[in-house]
Amino acid sequence: MTDSVDAQDGNYAAARLRLLTQEAESGPPRRAALAALTDRWLGALADDAAAATGATGWALMAVGGYGRGELSPRSDLDLVLLHEGGSEVAALADRIWYPVWDQGLALDHSVRTAAEAVKTAGDDLKVQLGLLDARHIAGDAALTSALRSSVLADWRNQAPARLPALHEMCQERAERQGELSYLLEPDLKEARGGLRDATALRAVAASWLADAPREGLEQARTRLLDTRDALHLVTGRATDRLALQEQDQVAAALGVLDADALLRQVYEAARRIAYASDVTWREVARVLRARQSRPRRRLLGRGRTPAPQASPERVPLAEGVVEQEGEAVLALTAKPDRDPVLPLRAAAAAAQAGLPLSLHAVRRLAAAAGPLPVPWPAEARERLLSLLGSGEATVPVWEALEAEGLVTRLLPDWERVRCRPQRNAVHRFTVDRHLVETAVQAAGLTRRVGRPDLLLVAALLHDIGKGWPGDHSEAGEVIVRDLAARIGFRRADVDTLALLVRHHLLLIDTATRRDLDDPETIRTVADAVRDTSTLELLAALTEADALATGPAAWSTWRASLLADLVERVAGALDTGELPEPGDRDPTAEEERLAVEAGRTGGPVLALHARAEPDAEGAEDAEALGVELLLAVPDRPGLLAHAAGVLALHRLTVRTADLRSFDPIGAGPVALLGWQVSAEYGALPETARLRTDLARAFDGALDIEARLAEREAAYPRRRGITAPPPRVTVAPGHTSQTATVLEVRAHDAPGLLHRIGLALSAAGVTVRSARVSTLGADAVDAFYVVGKDGQALPAGRAAEVARQVEAALR
Incomplete structure (x- = not known):
């Protein structure tokens, strides 16, 4: 018997290796073939084990992904050994599990009676979900069939309670793992829009309570499974995380152009699953609400029938658009084939009302709505602006339009940025979602500008050039001229939009990287923006862009630098005069410090702590900033020594201004104005900071050695x-x-x-x-x-x- 088992194991290992190395067979056929091969091997193991132990009344089942016949190269084998009791079951299990472990395969196993399996499923939602996909491998098929029927019946009976719990589980997982369609290193299984969400949709369909929109869903799921297969083969590990260092190899294994093209395909699949999930869970909620509000039927006696239920109320939202059961739907009188503005009108009405746009409505619009005239009619332009100005409610409506191809029909250049990854850790979204998010942020800034329409459109299109080679701002300028004319803006507005897109990085780059006291800095910006109206638009666009990018792109410090620059440029534009070159006069405090430094010959400093205001103007006690003025007789290496001392005191330098003048005629004094922040802990004591600065300038403090000691005390993070x-x-x-x-x-x-x-x-x-x-x-x-x-x-x-x-x- 042992020889027989060994032969089976060797044959399985060889056959498995051949299957995984055959390039001609991949995707669903390979997963199915691997599952079938594993079934035959496990079936033979189980039969031999039963013969050796004399066990009867048992069944071996595959559950989870293996139960669905979708076995990836490094997937766990999820197995359940059902039995009717008896002392032989432990020996039977050992004779099945140990050969699996000997093959180096990961095994998730359990041994239960049918009653135990049903009870465990009732107590544990994850177990119940796995058993929904149970499939017979060996033993008594009647045991498997009976358990499947029992679990499925329980699932359907308990659906009103179980589905909300499943939805909550999906939401919690999404909060932990993030959105698959925006992550640079996504988890193909756990992130929102991943394989677990696709499995959840299967469970909802099995409940008979609701069903997912099936168009494109299976293809999306297959794309993620194919990507995971290639990831397993490339890494040789059972991993679901598509790490940066493996993306090129995975792309090559799938025959995809490069890592960016791979991510784009993965993002598209994830969006399809995420959108189907949103639609499905809305339908589940609607059905459950309807069940809860349905009056109990009374006994009406022989020959009498219940009174008919009233049709759901339909509340008008716009011409051809009504609200029904918490969604924006098309009115019965709507004629999409004769009303090309209807898609934008429906989208704007839904967003303004804070409602999702129903799947049926979007698909009907996509199938029937004709193209808009060029240039667009005024109503179409106004509806687009209403949609963009709706804030957070814009996002789900835009996603619904995009899922059915309506966005690229309205804005053909959108296709190049759709699902395009941004390989920059500062960015939290793909290019297209970043553009929508910028419009969301801009909607909250429209009261600051005289032309909110131009701000919203510039926000939506400012990075549209990222789909083209070269500088995306220059490419975007060309694209926006065409798009703005198509949308129906007049020539002067087209010029303004093109300028905003061409220079959307000008203000923040200048504010954070240029000396604002240098008149050439102000002159350059003033020449670019032309007038104060454009300046206020560009300032609002800059803020919206940074807020949409991510936390690292915007802070109270960056906001203050931007405000300072805008104020200076606005002053120059208002008066038509630019400051003459030359250093500004020192303040009274700066002059006092410089005089004292010139008289004493040592460093003199002043520290001013302040709590920085947050976005709403309130003070944030945790964002403690420090203004540091340092005066010292000028000498070589001044910046290096001073910066080294600040680093030793864990002060992060934000800006540094260095000037030199002779306040008492005894020699030049360097005046350093710093904006710094404490990394953590309390601010340094002024006396201690002054002492260390004096030692550094005198050469008594070995800054390099001290910094090296501190770095050695904190192990470097590996893998960076x-x-x-x-x-x-x-x-x-x-x-x-x-x-x-x-x-x-x-x-x-x-x-x-x-x-x-x-x-x-x-x-x-x-x-x-x-x-x-x-x-x-x-x-x-x-x-x-x-x-x-x-x-x-x-x-x-x-x-x-x-x-x-x-x-x-």
Whole structure:
């Protein structure tokens, strides 16, 4: 008997390996073939085990994914051994389970009587879901059939209580795992729109209470299963997470162009499943509400029938659109084939009412609605603006339109950004969803601008050029000119929209990376935006874009920098005058500190702590900011030493302004104005900070050694491979009085100190700096001058950039 079992195991292993290495057979056929092969092997094992132990009254069942006949290369074998009692069952189970483990296969198993299985299913929703897909492998088929019938009957009887619990389980999982269709490293099984949601839809259908919209659903599910198969074969592991480092290999295994194309296909599949889930759970809720509100039938006597139920109330929302049972549906008199504006009218009415657009309505519109005239009629444009101006309610309505292809029919260029991934950790959404989210954020800012219509359309289209090669702002400008004309905007408005898209990054880049005291900075922005009306639109678009991007893209500090820039540019545009080049006069406090530093020869500083206001204007005690003024006799390496001391005290530098003047005629005094924030804990004591600064300037404090000790005390996170730092010279028109070096690097404690050392070693002086952090990346700009106090020649500037970059590497 042992020889027979060994032979079976060897044959199964060889056959399994052949099946998994056959490139010609993949997808559903391979999963089904692998399941069938495993069935035969397990069936033979079970029969041999029963013969050896004398066991009777048993059945071996596959449940879960294996029960559905969908066995991926590294999937667990989910098995249940049913029995009617008897002492042989333990030996029978061992003779089945151990050969499985010997093959190195993951096994999820249980041994139960039919009564125990039914009770466990009643107590544990996950067990019940698994048993819904139970399939007979070996033994007494009547046992399997009886259990399946019992579990299915219980599921249908308990559906009113079980389905809300299942819905809650899906929502909790989505909160933990996120949206599959937006994640750069999605979990194909657990994330919202993944395989578990597809299984939940099967369970809802089995309840007979509701059913999912089936069009495209099976194809979406198959796409995720195929991707998981390729992931298993590429990694050799039972994993559902599509990690960045494996995406190119998985794409190649599936015959897909590249990792981006793979993610796009995965996102499309996930959206189909997520949308089907939304529609299905709405239908479940509607059915359950109807059951709860249905009056109990009375005994009416022989020959009498119940009174007919009234039709659901239909409340008008717009021409051809009504509300019915919590959804926006088409009116009975609506004629989609004769009313090309109806899709936008229905979408706007649904969003304005905060209602979902019914599946039936969207499909009817997609099937019958004709194309809009070009340019669009005024009503179509107004309905689009009403949809975009509805805030959060816009998102589900837009998703419903997109699921049935109506968005790309209205805006053909949308196809290039649909489901397009953004390989940037700062972004939390795909390009298309980011555009919709920007419009949602812009809807809350429309009271700030004179032309809210232009703000909303610019928000929706500002990144539309990301589907084309080259600079997406330049490509977007061309696309938006065409789209805006198609939508029906007049020529002047088309020009404004094109400008907003072309320069949608101008304000935030300038505010965070340029010296706002440099008149050339203000001149450049003023020349680009033309007038104050466009400036206010661009400021609102900038804020909406940042809020839609993610937490790392917007903060009270970035908001204050943007507001400062806008105020200065607005002043220049209002008066028509720009400030003359030259340093601003020091404030009274700055002059006092400089005088004292010149008199004493030591560092003099002042710390001002303040709680930063949040988005609503209230103070956030946790966002503690610090204004630090430091005056010290000018000397080489000043920036590096000061930044190193701040790093030792766990102060993160946000901005740095460095100027030099002679307040008492005794020699130049450097005045450093810093905006810093505490990483955590209390603010440093002024006396201790002053002492460390003095020691650093005198050479008594070894900053590099202290920073190295602190870094060694905290083990580095493994698995992080940051791209190398990059140092470039900004265009010559950026400043008339200094050369601007831009540094992009992985943020780390002491980075500014290292940059300061490198600049000092290169023989240049830092006049001012703009320091900002986006996620894990530092994006810094340094205004440097040579020994003559002037901007560097082009060749010298390039050489300094190369030296700094080499030092940071």
